[in-house]
Each structure stands twice: as C-alpha cells, then as structure tokens.
Amino acid sequence: MGIVGAGPAGIYAADLLTKDDTLAASGTAVSIDILDKLPSPYGLVRYGVAPDHPRIKQIQGALHKILDKPQVRFIGNVEYGVDLKLEDLRRHYDAVIFATGSDRDRPLDIPGADLPGCHGAADFVFWYDSHPDVSPEWAVDGTSVAVIGAGNVAVDVARILAKDADDLLSTDITDNVHQGLRAKGVTDVHVFARRGIAQGKFTPMELRELDKQPGVEVIVYPEEFDLCEASLAAIEDSNQIKTNVKVLQNWAIRDPRGEPRRLHLHFLHRPVEILGDDRVTGLRTERMELTGDGGVRGTGEFVDHDVQAVYRAIGYLGSPVADLPFDEERGVIPNDGGRVLDLDERHIGGVYATGWIKRGPVGLIGHTKGDALETVTNLVADRADLAPAAEPDPAAFLRLLDERRVPYTTWEGWQRLEAHEESLGAPHGRKRVKVLSRADMTRIARGESA
Secondary structure, three states: OEEEOOOHHHHHHHHHHHHOHHHHHOOOOOOEEEEOOOOOOOOHHHHOOOOOOHHHHOHHHHHHHHHOOOOEEEEEOOOEOOOEOHHHHHHHOOOEEEOOOOOEEOOOOOOOOOOOOEEEHHHHHHHHOOOOOOOOOOOOOOOEEEEEOOOHHHHHHHHHHHOOHHHHOOOOOOHHHHHHHHOOOOOEEEEEEOOOHHHOOOOHHHHHHHHHOOOEEEEEOHHHOOOOHHHHHHHHHOHHHHHHHHHHHHHHHOOOOOOOEEEEEEEOEEEEEEEOOOOOOEEEEEEEEEOOOOOEEEEEEEEEEOOOEEEEOOOEEOOOOOOOOOEOOOOEOOEEOOEEEOOOOOEEEEEEEOOHHHHOOOOOOOHHHHHHHHHHHHHHHOHHHOOOOOOOOHHHHHHHHHHOOOOOEEHHHHHHHHHHHHHHHHHHOOOOOOOOOHHHHHHHHOOOOO
16 A cells, blocks of 8 residues: 555554454455655644644654554655656555645735735745745745734744744754744734634634733734624534634733734735735735625725735645646545546546545644545445555565665654754754755665765
8 A cells, every 4th residue: 555645644544544444354464655755754743833833743643653553664755746656656556545735825816916025824834844845044024914814824824923033942943944033023913814703713722822922912903803693603503613702802802911012813804905016015905794694795995004024824725646637726636535536537446535635725633534534444445446556565666766766765764863853952952953954854864974
C-alpha cells in the first residue's frame, strides 16, 4: 500500500489499515509506505499550526507512534509528479491513497487583490512556521493591517501579527522569523468577518487566546452585534457558538485597558476593494445585515479603513495532482467516498483519496480520522478487485528511487533530524529549533557531512 502525504490524514489512514479487522481475519499482511515531498513527516501539524500552539503540536506524539509501527515505512523528500508518476506507484503498490492536503490560498476576487501588501494567509503561515520551500524573508509592513476571515487561520494570523516577537522565543521558530516579527511596527490589527458574531468559524480556545497576549487589547464593537432568529437558534444548538458569543459580548462591554497594541474584531463587514495605486493603502468594506435565516445582505453603506497590508484568510485550496482529474473550483480530487473518479465518474481502480484533498479544507485535525475511516473502509471492501502490484517487494521501490537519484529520507533519518533540532533548542530551554533549509534537513536526515 502506498500513501502520498505524511500529514495527519495519510498517517491516520495508515493506522486504520494496520488495525482493520477484515484484513486481519483474512490473514492479509499489511505493508504501507507513506511518501512525502518534504524530508520530514507531519504535514500541517509541523508547518500549518502556529508556533505558540504547543498543545496542538502534541498531536505529533500520536502520529509518531503510528509511523513507528513495523508495518509502516516513511519515505520523505520524494515529490509525486516530479520524482514519480501514478504508473510507478501502481507498479509497486496494490493501491494508492492520496492525502496531499490543501496548500494554496483561496483567491479573493475583489479589485486591488493583486497589489503589493496583499498576502495569502497560507504564505504567511508557511513563513512563520519555517516551511523549507518558502522564502525565509518576509517584511511585516505597516502599523495598521487587516486580516480577512472568520476562522481559526484568521485568528492565528491576527494573533501572530499583534504578538511581541520575543514572546515566541520559547517556541520552535527560526531566527529569521523572530527577527522578521521583531522588526514589525504593527500597533493595530483589524479582523473582518462578513457575517455576524454567531457565524464565526473559530473555536473558543482560539478565540480566547487572542486576549491572553501581554500588551495586546482585544476590541469588539457593540454596534456590530446583531442576533437574528437563526443566530439565536444556532446559539441554542451549539455550545461552541454559545461560548464564542458570550466571550465576544463580555469583551464588547468591558472598559479599555490602554494596551500599546490593539486587535479589533469587526463583524458584518464584507471586503469590496483593496485600496491603493502601487501598494495597499486601505480596505473598503460594505456593512452587512442579517437576513434572519443565517445569511447576510449588503446595506449599501461603505467604510474605508486605513491599513497598509491585507492578509486574506478565506480558505485553502488543494493543488492539482499529476495524472488525476482535479476539481479546480473546490480544490479537490473528484471522488466518491474516497474512491477517485475519472472524467466519466468511474472509479479509477486502486486509487483513493483522504483528508482535505478529498473533501476540501473543512474541520479540525481530528476530523480527518473519520474521513480516513470512510476511505479505508471502501478500499478494504474493494480489495478483491484490486490489481496486484507487479513489483511489490519493498526493496524494489527504494531501488527505483536510487536509480532516479532521489535523495530520499527515512523514518530513522527523521529521528536523526528531530534529535538535531532538539539539540539546537536545548541550550536555550526550548524543545526544539527547526532546521530551515531543505538541503540541510535532507543532509542531516541522511547522515551526510556538511
């Protein structure tokens, strides 16, 4: 079995395959290779979670246990579509699961979105998480910046923009990120949500963390509060929404603390234009009103906000996958319960998908478990119809990589790299400091000298 993508979605799928009762009862041996284009595993847990979220990063511990299973082999620094094609994988594996995730920003289709100073949240997140495939340089410009979105990514981006860079020194950030954030002059961060306070997609934990930063004051505007019939029903039906609304209401009525940096939460504002000639100088929004059924409509009243940068956090998209159909609008591989479909909506034998590349970037990390269960259940049900691999010997696949001169990394190599990162952090009382360069990551993982 081959799995492309070593993030939570791919690793959970591997775990389910090793535990499947049907396979065990039939005496079917399970051997799984998890491939990733990066030299390291864990996907967005390593490169998509804010560095000051150690609790979420602890998920790595559970993923580590799965990758440490004898039936599972991690092979990193192998890029599907560059180093390998689908026919290569099908020659070596009885079935292939694609778990490549979502790595692009959904575009913001308004005038001015292409101006310098308008950034995608994914690009910014990858930068402050020291992703090896993005530039190490990032200028956090301006004193007043806007973040567009009402989900956890928007909240994370806003928090990092408002935070004192030195407060991140206990995390695994690299020196370039610390220096880049330390140089920023941001005093005001404005977060804009198109809908109301009961429609926010952030979780209560993420929301509360905004107010736990030294030197940062969260400001909520009572005049932007509105609760329609559908909003009240949503509050009754969801503890998460009820908690969010209560937190926001408490912030709206408290007295100002006079902190040096402010984080403004704006509701019922729809971005309509990013202002500026040569770069961002402002953001124009339209005030919205609730329609009573959970939706919103424009009021025709527009507000201009003086900001020098805009970060759009309106959702991620998956990237096209070589040799497979792709739904560009949704950013997913077309599938039926994880069974990948061709252009005639017929299952491509032996090819499956799971995670965000299967269903889109919806839900938290834990939701990928149920998603993987559906895919694995269908794969196991199809096992009698799967065309067996022509070269199933695990050593044959590594020989192919060697022949193509792919400098792949292994699970043992990752443990070597992990120990190195921990050694970088130990003198400073930190759990780890990430290695920034892909070349250095690969060299350390492969045990090669500098």
